[in-house]
Amino acid sequence: MKSNTPTFVIELPLCVNDQQNRFLTQAFELGRTLYNATLGSALGRLQRMRESLPWRQTRSMPQGKERSKRFSDLQKAYGLTENGLRTIANNHRKASGRNDIGAHEAQCVGRTVWRALERYMFLGAGKPRFKSYRQGLNSIEGTDNREIMFKPDRQSIVWRKQVMKLMIPDTSYFKEALADPIEPTQTKRIKYCRIVRRTLNGKKRWFAQICLEGMPPVRKIYAPKSEVMGIDPGPSGLAYFHPQKAGLVRVAPNVDMQEKAIRRLQCKIDRSRRANNPDHFNADGTAKPSPTSWKISRRMEKLQVKLAEHHRCLAATRKRDHGELANFLLQRAGTIKIEKNSYRSYQRNFGKSTTRTGMGTFVSHLKRSAERANSQVIELNAYELKLSQYDPATDTYRKKALKERWHRWGETDILVQRDVMSAFLACHVTEKGHDRTRLLNEWATAEALLSDSGLCRHELRNDQGTSKEVPRLTSPEVEKPKERVRSLSRTLCAKSDVKPSAA
Template sequence: MKSTTPTFVVELPLSVNDQQNRFLTKAFEFGRTLYNATLSSALGKLQRMRQSQLWRETRSMPKGKTRSKRFSDLQKSYGLTENGLRTIANNHRKASGRNDIDAHEAQCIGRTVWRALERYLFLGAGKPRFKSFRQGLNSIEGTDNHEIMFKTERQAIIWRKQVLKLIIPDTDYFKEVLADPIEPTQTKRIKYCRIVRRTLNGKKRWFAQICLEGMPPVRKIYAPQSEVMGIDPGPSGLAYFHPQEAGLVRVAPNVDMQEKTIGRLQRKIDRSRRANNPGHFNEDGTVKPFPEPWKVSHRMEKLQVKLAEHHRCLAATRKRDHGELANFLLQRAGTIKIEKNSYRSYQRNFGKSTTRTGMGAFVSHLKRSAERANSRVVELNAYELKMSQYDPITDTYRKKALKERWHRWGETDILVQRDVMSAFLACYVTDNGHDRTRLLKEWATAEALLSDSGLCQHELCNDQGIPQEVLRLTSPKAKKAEGAEKKSIANILCRK
């Protein structure tokens, strides 16, 4: 049963010797085989259930509560539930005759199999896959603090008589989190522990995740829910508007994809693969269907490790930048309003930018951080509000091309940055939609704020009567011509 109390996780590296490394490697390999055996049994039961006469009869029934109830009863009769798969995993452990892991760890492996099967059955996810020897199992956890145990006084994880020392940083945060249980005012109940295996620069490293009850210690001072902010996410950045602050920020600014480096590594790997497996390819260079096992050279393995390490560093940097930006926003507002977007559409239309920034992952990170900080993230209906099209002055909607980055305020000469305008509208949106009266009232203050930030400007015209700001800010060709003109003037001055 899922716990209802809040939980937070503290991850710490483990210091293991050769004997402990062999013990952990052996236990994780047995956990992998146990996972595959449990998944095989579950898929077999699923196939037999779908081939039964009762399943076909139930499937032909009209949709409703009766049909759903019969499906649920049929699923339980075949043991395709969380408890059923936990029992199957423990039975496989007993039948193996091995004692590398205990019953509680085996039950957690069965629960992991159930979660993968549940996504396949009910959420439209792909069919669960078996874990190969090269991929392996990445984590093993217990059901409570009695199998994989964290001992505060020893500062270590104890599992099957193995004492795995923790490397704990000497900071106030970890002192508060891992407080001595002798002091009752600082006690935090340990729910369970998890051992995680990661590959860093081609080498296996071991970590312990201690799952504690309660909320984590506060390291940031977050704003109350009465402070409201509107944000408008884009492929590579977002605009935010608060009555006292507004701006444009980049998401994951420190992520450098280094596409050329990745491309070189991928080409080297492909050349090595083709040289070692000439019989796996057709004359036109395509891969033959159902080839034999691939041969992997040591050089190719090193290249794959280098590529994997590059992507791992990118993911870690991206996650760190997401956390910093989420804290930045939550320190200024406790209620954040955001459009409900399709981030898969972002991937289709802005592939490179979305790969670098991970906008969908950032929004998920923001929601988790807001829940932990007792804040709110309110998702708005983009199809009804049309914030990039609405003009409060005329109370009309006008669809803009993607290249139009500036919004004209009514029929005036005021130009507002398009994304910041959407964030401004999101900040003051109500349950009934746009509150035009309030928007016009708040605009006087917002105009001064945006003007100081350079996000709101008055339009200037050139000799031909064409607005210069529009030419400079909305026309890529005009911007390119302006740059070429400045460059030619600079060359003439240098010659003089």
């Protein structure tokens, strides 16, 4: 039976010898073939189900409970359920005659196939693809702590009689994470373990993820839910407003995309590909459609490894910065109100800025962190509230151009930074929308707070009744988290030719 208790993960590197490395490589290759075999069986059953007469008759029925029930019965009849695919994967394992992977791991492979097929069947996602030999399978897990077992007393992972040592840090955090809160001498219940394969600087590395029951140790002191904050995300940063503090923050400030270095690597890879495959290109330089195979030289492989390592370092740095900023916000407010935006639209309109910051990923990270910290993130309806257009002083809406970065408070000479003004409105939004009386009462305190931060200024209007041209806000004092750690790009790119980003 599926457990609904809280779960957190501890990831530790594995120290393996040559024999264990070969065993893991063979096991992951078997997992890949099981995945492809299960996916092929599932796609074949799906096609036969959709070509059957009962399915076509059910499709022509009017929508309702009877139609949904008949569809569900057809899926069960063809084995297109999670349990059905888990059984198929285990049957493929038995037919292979190999014992590199047990029944529990094969069932988890079937569950992974079901999740991909479910998105394709119901959510309109693309057709699931088979995993190639070069791509491979990157993780294998068990259903409990019986196949891939974590032994705390031996500080190792035991899988198929292979004892692999864990590189466990001697820190109080790890000891506190393993200890049971009721009986400190006992360890928490281990739900299951997962083996993960990653490529670091072109070399395969193995890690173990231990999934424990309960909540992780508290490293930060988070604010209660009674503390409310409003934030307004942008393509490269966000504005936040709390009754006691407000400011502008850059998202992922330590990420340096280094477009020139990426472009040079991509040009070298393209020249090598064209030199090794002259028959795959037309006379005008365009690639011929659907080439059978590509020749890849060793030089090209090394260049691809450098490019992949560079992007991996950027992703690790971005994730680290997202965690710092999420903790920074949750330490000041337990309830965060944010405007619901389309981050896919951010990618289309602000390509480079969104690629560097990953605003959509940060919002997802913030939601997960808030749920773990017993806080909440409330998404506001942007079409109804129109935070960037509303003026509480006149109770009117005025659409602003994107280049207009300051908001004039009514007919006065007060100018407020546009994003901070949206965060101020989001902070005081009620279930019924904008409460103008409350906003006017809170503005006296907010004006003094924003004036001290340089986010509010006074400027007279001109004779035509419009404000004079105001330069963009470039450098109010950007608030950053106090705790700073060494840049990951400096550490992870030490052996790469790409220059690491500055901390």
